[in-house]
Amino acid sequence: MGVTDSKRVRVLLPLPLAGAYDYVVPDDMPVEPGDFVIAPLGRTECVGVAWDGEPDHALAPERLKPLSETLDVPRMSAMQRRFLDWIASYYVQPPGAVLSMALPNAAFAAPVARTAYIAGAATAGKLTPQRRRVLAVAADGPPRTARDLADLAAVTPAVVTAMAKAGLLRPVALPVDLPFPLPEVDRNGHALSPDQRAAAAALCARVADAAFSVSLLDGVTGAGKTEVYFEAVAEAVRCGKQALVLLPEIALTAQWLDRFHARFGVAPAAWHSELGQAARRRTWHAVAGNRAPVVVGARSALLLPFADLGLIVVDEEHDQAFKQEDGVPYHARDMAVVRASLGRFPVVLSSATPSLETLVNVETGRYARVQLPQRHGAATLPEVAAIDLRSDPPPAGQWLSPVLVERINATLAAGEQAMLFLNRRGYAPLTLCKACGHRMQCPHCTSWLVEHRFQRRLQCHHCGYSAALPSECPSCHAERSLQPCGPGVERLAEEAAKLFPAARAMIVASDTIPGPAAAAAMLRQIAEREVDLVIGTQIVAKGHHFPMLTLVGVVDADLGLAGGDLRAAERTWQLLVQVAGRAGRAERPGRVLLQTYAPDHPVIAALLAGDRDSFLRREQAARRENQMPPFGRLAAIIVSGRDGDLVATTARALARAAPQAPGVHVLGPAPAPLAMLRGRHRHRLLLKTDRSANVAALLRAWLGEQRVPGTVRVHVDVDPYSFL
DNA sequence: AGCACGCCGACT
């Protein structure tokens, strides 16, 4: 290297580029791997991270640009860099795409200076009643923003700003990026049962070991698993480590936060999609600067730049929401285990219905099991019974069997709550013309449009397309011939309103919940008995505690079983156990009724018998037999584009170049079940290998060679959960 | 992700 050569550094940019880019390091700007830098890119600039590895000296010097500056942010640890590289490599994704999930734009946005006011020195002669009220509010208490002051004093913000101008109020800058308070680990939480104490002790011992381990916290719904893993969190905090709790659905966690507050006296740092820019910035920097002892979040919280992480808890570990389907497809539960292994600390996986993957790892001794065999306190598990729809069908055009209607009436008469569960949003999943048979279909997708009667619209649940409900058939133009087919929760609510006119019903579905505040309000209304009948989709299955709920009616227990998805039985079983678990969580015993046409189906039979083990053994045997996960490995390759013929040709060309090795099979191509999505034709290939194969290496060798037309996209999904 | 370049419909 000559004296004229400048120093080069590799910089990973948060973009889906093939790899890191090389930059010139200015002489007066020391840069080390992990440093956050601003790099010129095209005619703009972007935040990146100085990465590991050798710059490409074959690249002509005149093609390199100098870095603009380094940012005053704690360096990204070598561990975090290895972790992001690991994810990119395992899932066969561009490393920059993985980095982009760890670098939210908000983290580097300029902090918004917020001004607060306290009582000022000036004592103007004449005070209006409004101004007097503002001064009274400002007199004691912390500095407050103009808006808060105005709200508390019941005046408009204009009054406050005018007072500040007159010197009656003094502005003070609010500190940005406050640290999060330390949880009070030794505060008395609510009393643990002997079983809970034993389980907590086992988990705490793992935390104190400060070595890699995975423990399954396995306990029935309502056993008090949350309070048990809180003790592991407390232990991590005692050891001076950060703890992360991953939850599948952050939208509905007001109850979880209440429980956390009851145990620790403070709120944890939260990380989820509803967070505003300021909160996002604060949490990201607090996590990086070791000023956030406990973080609770959705799957993307796993990618936060923890300074000193010592424990991850994955609550409801079986939940498929941990698998990200769009962008970089990754499974947060699996990557939590990887993160813990790299960082040499324990993971706790918690569930009443553990995934088959996790149970197999327990059986082979890779994971430890900590059990909570009983419900907490006086609560008992609900009694589960089937309603055979072949012998007890609902009247034509209705969906509730007379047997279920009778039980709901009895429950309501006893002053208790009931829940109807149907995993279908909207009014009806299909609308057809009774004159010509035309079915209302999405113009961009291979899917039916779902009627949403409250909005008087038809909606595509795959692409978001929405159109007003037409008054005539678009095909034969017959008037008033369009007929809804099948039930959704809205239609169920209509039926319930006729059958139980006195009952206060509430629909709980993802599209009836505008945000976390509304979710919290709905849950509070249910918990406080302002609702008699809850009609919900899967969103009600998740972890909520409704003390007065004693009856759960599953309207269509067979719904998830069709379709031939490898996890259909497992998923249906998990969902229905979780729904059933909402019943009888306090003193009053619960009852669950499953409406089914197939009471002898293994899933239904297992639910009726409460026999988890024999169901899972059977399921496990079937997977082993077919070399399906976790006994074999899968990767899906989705080829998509606007030109259907070109997509098909490309998919066939990929299949012809498929790797040939013992234990490696490529299935397809075949049109995907969702053959068209957002106007793009889709073909699928499936790579299926035995357990020992290196799927990522096979995929890189195979797909790296292929030339694909620019208009065609090839999407790789390692360990797929969705087969659409 | 931005931001430019590049070919086909409704306007001054």
Next chain:
DNA sequence: GTCGGCGTGCTC
């Protein structure tokens, strides 16, 4: 005749 639609390709 252009203005501009977004589809496609590039950024060290």
